Amino acid sequence: MNCRDFDQTWNRLLDAESGTRRDDGPEAAASRLARESGLREHAESCPSCRIRHRQFEALRVAMRAWSARPRPEPAAAVDRIVLAASPAPRPRRAWPLAWASGLAAAAVAASFFRPPPRDEPAPAPARRASLSVAMSDAREASLRLALTASEPAARLGLAMLDASIATDFGPDDVAPAPDDDAEVGPDASDLATRVGGYAAAGARPLSDAARRAFGFLRTPSLDKTAPTASPRGT
Amino acid sequence: MATMDDRLLVEAIRAGDPQAPRELIARFQGVVFGLCFRMLGHRHDAEDAMQETFVRALRGIFGFDASRPIRPWLLEIAANRCRTAMALRARRPPAADPSRAVDRPDDRAGPHDPDDLAGELELALAQLRPDYRTVFALFHEQGLSYEEVARALGRPVGTIKTWLHRARAEMAAHLAARGVRC
Numbered sequence: 001m002n003c004r005d006f007d008q009t010w011n012r013l014l015d016a017e018s019g020t021r022r023d024d025g026p027e028a029a030a031s032r033l034a035r036e037s038g039l040r041e042h043a044e045s046c047p048s049c050r051i052r053h054r055q056f057e058a059l060r061v062a063m064r065a066w067s068a069r070p071r072p073e074p075a076a077a078v079d080r081i082v083l084a085a086s087p088a089p090r091p092r093r094a095w096p097l098a099w100a101s102g103l104a105a106a107a108v109a110a111s112f113f114r115p116p117p118r119d120e121p122a123p124a125p126a127r128r129a130s131l132s133v134a135m136s137d138a139r140e141a142s143l144r145l146a147l148t149a150s151e152p153a154a155r156l157g158l159a160m161l162d163a164s165i166a167t168d169f170g171p172d173d174v175a176p177a178p179d180d181d182a183e184v185g186p187d188a189s190d191l192a193t194r195v196g197g198y199a200a201a202g203a204r205p206l207s208d209a210a211r212r213a214f215g216f217l218r219t220p221s222l223d224k225t226a227p228t229a230s231p232r233g234t
Numbered sequence: 235m236a237t238m239d240d241r242l243l244v245e246a247i248r249a250g251d252p253q254a255p256r257e258l259i260a261r262f263q264g265v266v267f268g269l270c271f272r273m274l275g276h277r278h279d280a281e282d283a284m285q286e287t288f289v290r291a292l293r294g295i296f297g298f299d300a301s302r303p304i305r306p307w308l309l310e311i312a313a314n315r316c317r318t319a320m321a322l323r324a325r326r327p328p329a330a331d332p333s334r335a336v337d338r339p340d341d342r343a344g345p346h347d348p349d350d351l352a353g354e355l356e357l358a359l360a361q362l363r364p365d366y367r368t369v370f371a372l373f374h375e376q377g378l379s380y381e382e383v384a385r386a387l388g389r390p391v392g393t394i395k396t397w398l399h400r401a402r403a404e405m406a407a408h409l410a411a412r413g414v415r416c
Contacts, residue, residue: 007399054415055407062354065355072267074280077285078256084289085289121268
């Protein structure tokens, strides 16, 4: 045996040291004893290999102790992994965006309805007719804009506009109106501010809280008091 | 399910058997975690890498060649996840959070228990360069063959043998320097 054979023989012995490869059968034991005898003979005649021989013997003993220790185990994770590997639900991100788009459209449309300040004289009939035409145009524009986001959002925006129109100006004002001296409704900028505020707050129109928040649109007159329910609670 | 071989297990997963993924994880999580733990040296990072490994494997099971053994394939995925994690770790600034410290034994010189041979070997293992440490752990701790280690790490078998032999030689020298004798 030369020094190269010495190293190779030691590595073959150490290959068999891991738990699953360890063979303590009689044939394996006899083969191991024969190899170790050859290693000892070479180590006695080779000073450098004698040192390595002692080191490898210490390594083998340490490996046996190390193999007998508990292995690092992961925390119980089967359920978590199976859940993580299951198909992801369809993203719902588009819905809030669509609703927000619809609400924003409604808010923009409502901003067209800003009436004159209350200390100004009542609008003349011609001005009233122009306002009705503008409202009608805004209604259609709002509907088209909201439809690009989503149909439910469009329906909501339309319902909000209709409610505000019916409440504040009367249904007949949407079409070119006959001359009358009906008083202009409450401050539409307040409506726009509230609608936009709820849209920015991310209210989901189908939720109970959102219904409560937008409930003022269905009241006979614009409620000046702040809603008690928080849109954030949806 | 307990006696199902790996090939049937893959077919069961593909067929939608709800228990099959659980069986796959239960069967291989030890070896996958062992590789991740040795490569990353941090328990939580290793568990994250293990989870990513199984998630990717389950989602990609239809692309797996079922005629081949699944364990090296899983370990190959795990090794890739660990390399990605190590690259991300190298790019981020050092964390002040002590929980991010690598789980390595204390290798400072000083009094030690000469009878704690397993602890001494763990210290020696921690001193190895990462490639050597991973090969040693996969071969001796997880019981993989040279061929399986080579496939998992994407290296030739000859390279794996060389790394393992060098790892042993370095560990033997380290133990001697620590005064460990049999």
